[in-house]
Amino acid sequence: MSILLDRYALSRRRALATFGGLAATALSIPLLSGRALAQPVFRIYPFQLGVASGDPQPDGFVIWTRLAPEPFEIGHGMPSQPVEVSWEVATDAGFRTMVAKGVAVAMPELGHAVHVEVGGLEAGRDYWYRFVAGRERSLTGRARTTPAPGATVDRVRFAIAGCQQYEQGYYTAHRRLAEDNPDFVFCYGDYIYEGRGNRVWNGPRGPVENVRQHFGGEIYSLDDYRRRYAQYKMDADLQAAHAAAPWFVVWDDHEIDNNWVTDLDQDGVDPKVFNLRRQAAVQAYFENMPLRPSSFPVGTTIQLYRRASFGGLMDLNLLDTRQFRSNQPCGDRFGTCAEIEAVKAEVLGLQQEKWLVDGLSASKARWNVLAQQIMVMDLDRDAGAGSAVNPDSWAGYRTPRNRLLKQIRDRKIANPIVLTGDEHQNYAGELHLDGAHPEGAPIGTEFVVTSISSSGDGVDQREDMAKIQAVNPQLKFNNAQRGYAICDVTPERWTTEFKVLDAITRRDGKLTTRAKLAVEAGNPRLATV
Structure with missing residues (x-):
């Protein structure tokens, strides 16, 4: 035959x-x-x-x-x-x-x-x-393999990575991550980008020539998405990171289309038509990720929120902030508007939120981790001049944000840690109900990890972020270079080490530790190590 x-x-x-x-x-x-x-x-x-x-x-x-x-x-x-x-x-x-x-x-x-x-x-x-x-x-x-349930675990050491726009830089950070030999990798999303191939892009300081280009135009069909994953996965540095350790993967927006939520895209395409694209993207995502058959896609949906335990040391709650979220407020533009206070707004959806809160409440682990995509810290992004939020973050969804943080506080969840990506910057900060006026003890701690390559070489700190950090006392660290993070977790302390490269537009970028911040068990306040 x-x-x-x-x-x-x-x-x-x-x-x-x-x-x-x-x-x-x-x-x-x-x-x-x-x-x-x-x-x-x-x-x-x-x-x-x-x-x-x-x-x-x-x-x-x-x-x-x-x-x-x-x-x-x-x-x-x-x-x-x-x-x-x-x-x-x-x-x-x-x-x-x-x-x-x-x-x-x-x-x-x-x-x-x-x-x-x-x-x-x-x-x-x-x-x-x-x-x-x-x-x-x-x-x-x-x-x-992970430790046995309830086992006494002295240490877990893992990496965080994501946002790897292929055109804007080499994957040197992945090679260095592999050499760090982590127990596992948490990939927060934006594994691929959906846009067409471009020779140049409009960087913060003017036109920047891409170091390499996407194959073909913007992707819509199953074959398009398969080729895009193939182009990314053919990179030897990314292959090294996959071969070095098991990955826990979740997605963000670019695995389908920029800033999509539920059946809505950023261009106002008829949801019935957009769902055809979603279905192709969902299948390609499953095909190319090391996911269990329990995540096998059904039409436009895929089961991505799930939980992993590391003995009695740490519970890892992997969240999906795209499939069940309400549309972005304020026309999806930085600023402020009445929609931010919408009572019926959702980020996780009620079913996933209940699953998360129930799991957190039942956890006996020393550390309880929310591994997800969009920033929970509510920063004043107008540097004191007004009240602007990023609508594609939890700050654009005040009702579900406050509801989640209140439940974490009121149920006395042990040592909550939030791990985030999306921003193409490193942040470390403390979580309060009112981010604009943080008072009292923090509810938890958040580490936002920069991109592998998205946004190009970057700088130590953007000028606008220096001003924002000055008026946001809950924000303890910010950096805008590329890289990844290593989290070293013991029963006594959580330490996050931000690893950054001086350049990714050439292959010989030098890796350094930009900052190392720690949280003591029982005290969510951040300290520099």
């Missing part, structure tokens, strides 16, 4: 170029209710997009890869058939002690992506994994 179908209009010449001379007569075996499994001989390496692991639990994790010998071609260089992929997990990088192995099927309906849930492993230890397709073997990845 031929492994090529007319569905993708792959020519015999393309098939021979991709799979070699055996392509047209490759062996297949019956499987999947009569469907045939292709056993190709690849001419081009099929693991162009690397490997990844994610959503670790005490007994295992998910491992991911996607077969794409020619990621930008129709059908990504693959036949229109299922393809068998073997996988292996070992206790050592040399695979001398194998503890799990099996065979998965890369389906054409899912862009030949593979998501394997590995179970039956020991809690709180490192493992290594790899894939085999035909005669080809993938790179090796490292994963780590």
